[in-house]
Amino acid sequence: MKAFRDLVESSIATGSLVGVDSLLADDVVFRSPVAFKPYPGKAITTAILNGVSRVFEDFRYVSSIEEDNRSALVFEATVDGVTVNGCDFITTNEDGLISEFTVMVRPMSGAKALMDAMAAQFPQIQADAVAYMEAQQ
Structure with missing residues (x-):
């Protein structure tokens, strides 16, 4: 998805993906590479994506595949000096x-x-998700 890729590429180095929530459906489901259960909802997905922006270093998309309403965005980054593809x-x-x-x-x-x-970020992610939900009410 071009709008998401553009947002990430322009702001991930800041540690915040301001406006990412405007790209998410209210009933979005986020599936983590390291957690079994999916995370449903805009508040927690927004908070997780912002958490990711705080832990990835040298993040860059290297290719993408688009087909109808589906995208695959291939990336490279480091986390605490470890390469992640x-x-x-x-x-x-x-x-x-x-x-x-x-x-x-x-x-x-x-x-x-x-x-x-991300485990170290999770208290902040939870607090951010609660704050987002409260701000929406």
Whole structure:
């Protein structure tokens, strides 16, 4: 999805993806590369994506595949000095909003580094999700 890629490429280095929520459907489902259960909803997905922007270093998309309402955005980054290769699989709904967001990463050392870094972020992610929900009411 070009709008998401453009937003990430222009702002991930700041540690915040301001405006990412405007690209997400209210009922978006986020699937983490390191958690079994999906995370449903715009608030938690926004908070997770912002958390990711705080842990990835030297992030860059290296290629993409677009087909109808589906995109695969291949990326490279580092987390705590460990190389991560991955892919964001994005599905959009009839309104053009992201309805499904699945992330896959490799190698195992990169997945472990990402898991550890995101675990450290999770208290902030939870607080951000609650604050987002309160602001929307």
